[in-house]
Amino acid sequence: MKIRVMLVDDDQMITSSLSYILATDSSIEVVTSCSNGREAIDAIKNNPIDVILMDIRMPICDGVSATKKIMSLYPKVKIIILTTFDEDEYVYEALKNGAKGFLLKNVSPDKLIDAIKAVYNGNILIHQDVALKLTSMLQIKKETSWDIYGLNDTEINIMELIAEGLSNKEIADRVYLSEGTVKNKISEILHKLDLRDRTQMAIFYLKGGSK
Amino acid sequence: MKIRVMLVDDDQMITSSLSYILATDSSIEVVTSCSNGREAIDAIKNNPIDVILMDIRMPICDGVSATKKIMSLYPKVKIIILTTFDEDEYVYEALKNGAKGFLLKNVSPDKLIDAIKAVYNGNILIHQDVALKLTSMLQIKKETSWDIYGLNDTEINIMELIAEGLSNKEIADRVYLSEGTVKNKISEILHKLDLRDRTQMAIFYLKGGSK
DNA sequence: TAAGATGAATGACGAAAGTCATTTCTTAGA
DNA sequence: TCTAAGAAATGACTTTCGTCATTCATCTTA
Secondary structure, three states: OOEEEEEEOOOHHHHHHHHHHHHOOOOEEEEEEEOOHHHHHHHHHHOOOOEEEEEOOOOOOOHHHHHHHHHHHOOOOEEEEEEOOOOHHHHHHHHHOOOOEEEEOOOOHHHHHHHHHHHHOOOEEEOHHHHHHHHHHHHHHHOOOHHHHOOOHHHHHHHHHHOOOOOHHHHHHHHOOOHHHHHHHHHHHHHHHOOOOHHHHHHHHHOOOOO | OOEEEEEEOOOHHHHHHHHHHHHOOOOEEEEEEEOOHHHHHHHHHHOOOOEEEEEOOOOOOOHHHHHHHHHHHOOOOEEEEEEOOOOHHHHHHHHHOOOOEEEEOOOOHHHHHHHHHHHHOOOEEEOHHHHHHHHHHHHHHHOOOHHHHOOOHHHHHHHHHHOOOOOHHHHHHHHOOOHHHHHHHHHHHHHHHOOOOHHHHHHHHHOOOOO
16 A cells, blocks of 8 residues: 655646655655645545645645645645745644644655655654754743843742732742832833733733733 | 664663664664663763653653753753653643654654654654644644633633733723623623633633633 | 513722832942 | 942822622513
């Protein structure tokens, strides 16, 4: 049983070179090529497909929404997103929508074939450079440097507690300051961040420092 | 140049069987075995390591915090987390902390070796079953159904506006209700969600419906 | 049509939250 | 030792929040 692959890219060059590459492996069979997401969704109705190699930026129906649609209709299909360097934002979205692999378009032939097999086996595989960006994205979410807003340690600490939903009294108990002082600190933070109240502050914090 | 691998697991059986498996591949060399995260952090000081296979649940220093620590000290090291079925929560944390691979402990020898190589090459690889849980986790985070908390459309709408940091007056203007009514609605929501104030509500919303 | 449910509004109230001027306490440094 | 700077505290005050009982209007359905 060969792995049945579908290619989706609006650039004819890409699809033909990919199918040329994939033809070299006997366990892979390229079944169809489509030039946009709409076509892909139609084409998959008539063909059972195992793995889709999908461009992320396409006219008519882009890779992210096509992924979403296809995953809802055919959850067993494994979709590998082909991306270039400058399309970070989409990656996270596509992953959420159920894409199973992420490769840069300039991937080497053997790595491409490895990836298809890994994904076919149910793994999620994210290519080196994409992985770098993804982890850095996640890490940015994890720890923002609040120093740049001129916040000191106590202030950051208090902000964290506000983002946990504590009241001033509760915060005061935690940081061993009087409730009044906590209020003052909060006023200070709000000024520095140009925010209005504790709720906006919690939101700001949880979003990693962006309004 | 062989890939230098470190094993970290408190179960002697696991480390010895893993090193037995890995010995079969000529491009991999098991350098050390440690029985907890603390030891691993110490051991890595003396040995240059490429890939770490790390258990997630260990005494003294668990896999997640060890990953965090090691990634901050030696960002080039690739860490593969070994997990069992019932440890979902940790996976997301570990990924955020820079782990590059996720495998179930019962992984087959050849897949284990493939995974080490893939991760060594900079890819992120997440094993089938772990991937399943991870994507379902991400999908849950994507769209929470607030219905289950008994919230109707207006209430959800108001909650969203609170999570944007609006005041009651501002919300009232947006939804064409009086400020008083908005207050009442908010009281209602707080009861249904068992929360205390608007800040906790914003947090709850932004976290996708989990305290 | 009457009874009952539902959604919106009101006003009154207490409790937090946030602001600000001022005072007290600490501590590093002349 | 004295003092100037900074952190913490205080008190007084305004505003906003959140709660609750009650009213009003509308719509359903027995």
